[in-house]
Amino acid sequence: MTSQHRIRRRMTATTPVVLSLLLLLFVLAALSLGDRAMARMAAETLIRVTFVVGFWVFVGNSGVVSFGHAAFGCIGAYVSAWLTLRPEMKATLLPGLPEVIAAADWHVLPAAVAGGGVAALVALLTGAAILRLSGIAASIATFAFLAMVNTIWANWTSVTGGTSSVVGLERYVTPWVALGWAVAAILVAALHAASASGLALRAAREDEVAAAASGIDRYRHRLLAYTLSAFFCGSGGALMGHFIGVINPDGFYLGLTFLMLAMVVIGGVGSLSGAVVGVLALSIAVEGLVRLEKGISVGAVTFALPPGSQEIILAVAMILILIFRPAGLMAGREVMLPARWVAGRASRET
């Protein structure tokens, strides 16, 4: 029986590897088409993978829907911008920054890590309050947190530039950089999900009372997952900023929240693979819809969807999935190598 268990463990360990290979294939396919637009789309998709996998670490394991993770993206993006913009630019654009930050001229990689780190710190502090609430009330409190961050960022003009955008971020995010972050996020998410804390959190999600009776302190495990997930959403936000080159508080508000939720719901919130598959499926669908909105010429006739139909179609698709396939496309399963492939030595040992 132990060998059965061991095979199962090995299969679980293959999930992040298979997912990373899937993303690698996706990048290679997008790049081999040679189109610059495709390369951009690939990079954007992989940034979203970083984001959504980070989001899933909390939502998937705890079962609490968070509306606040876009705010962590906002924090990460601005921290990275504060640290990497040229000091002379900051002096004119953002005169209210403290001395140390105004003089900072960091390399982009530590800046992205710092963005995630600050987001994680904010998550640790706010989560300590929010996660004491029960599931639904906690969701609403995360929504209040999102609105709070957005209000502060839109009005603290001397430090954040207010509603006008911060421009001139170094655009270094190629599909390969984004792939690196996405793979890191997947690895960490898989490690966390398989850890004792991840297991305890999922147990508490399934049955709060039984888990508490088994000595699980749900609050502590929730807070850990929240902090970890905020780290990847923060660095995802930093990547997003350095991908587009321009950041704005409203770029990290309800639109992004909706997209992340739609991706997780359509892919299936029950598994890490669901989150990744959801991002890939929706990114490809969104790309198609955006092209349709711009118009496609068939012969002499240009055929175009009215603007805004992209969101309507996504929202309707999301509702249909919720009604007819509530567990999402992956229905809670993980992609993994078949038992035969990983059994090899283990089955001979017995």
Next chain:
Amino acid sequence: MSLQLVFDALALGGIYAVAALGIALIFGVMRLVNFAHGQFIACAVFALIVPSTDALAVLGLGALPAPVLVPLILLIGAGLAVLAEALVFRPMRNASPVALMVGSFALGVALQNLLLALYGGRPKAVSLWAELGQPVQIASASVPLLQLIVIAAVAVILAGLALMLRKSRLGLEMRAAAEDFTMARMLGVRSNRVISGAFALSGGLAAVVALVLVAQTGVADVRMGGQIMLVAFIATVVGGMGSLSGAVAAGLGIGAASALLQAGLPADARPFRDAFLYGGVILVLLFRPQGLFAPVGAKPRV
């Protein structure tokens, strides 16, 4: 000055209370946190004007005299909510509260983009009952007539609803359903009727909020329901999820706190008023995670 503040607080708190009641009614009967409520409000606002993407708004229904217009808009709000229930939430009846919440969020996004496609994204000037803006002198305060009407209307609505919930059959069934839905059904409460009724009431309340917002601001904006919906959510959480009177009390309280902060904060800090407000709410919840007026049924039973 201080009397003025009392009127501001009452008017703002009253609107928040009505919005919070719209959320709490639906949560009470089917454990749904309705993220589309803000869009119900926006739809009721835009029902006043003729669909077009032009910058200039042409009043359609809004040009009707008030005694016809008000019931008509209330009916439109109620109809929209009942329709949403039949199309989206009825097929999801057995889904978890989390799935319902995500579904309502998607519905809200769909409605918002539908409005964007029909009316364009720019805010439009709408003058509805402009003559109500003139001030009335009461003791030391000069209060806009509209504010007095809002306060009176909110008082009438709250009293009417309280009476309906206590005396009528539907009200009794709703309270029973909020207490224990399964048990209520076993005792002969028809779930579809109760749930449709709750949605109709909630949609009507959204329409009230819409009318007041338009008359106060003179603007129709696709995003206008969002902020008030957020406050209404917070009020339902602070009041204790599922407690109607708690939602009303918390709505009034948040409105009063908001008016006080607006008057009391130094000018530099005023743009951050809402951030202080939300921060304060999180603080309250730290000490009373179940809300201030948690109903008996709120605790999970083993």
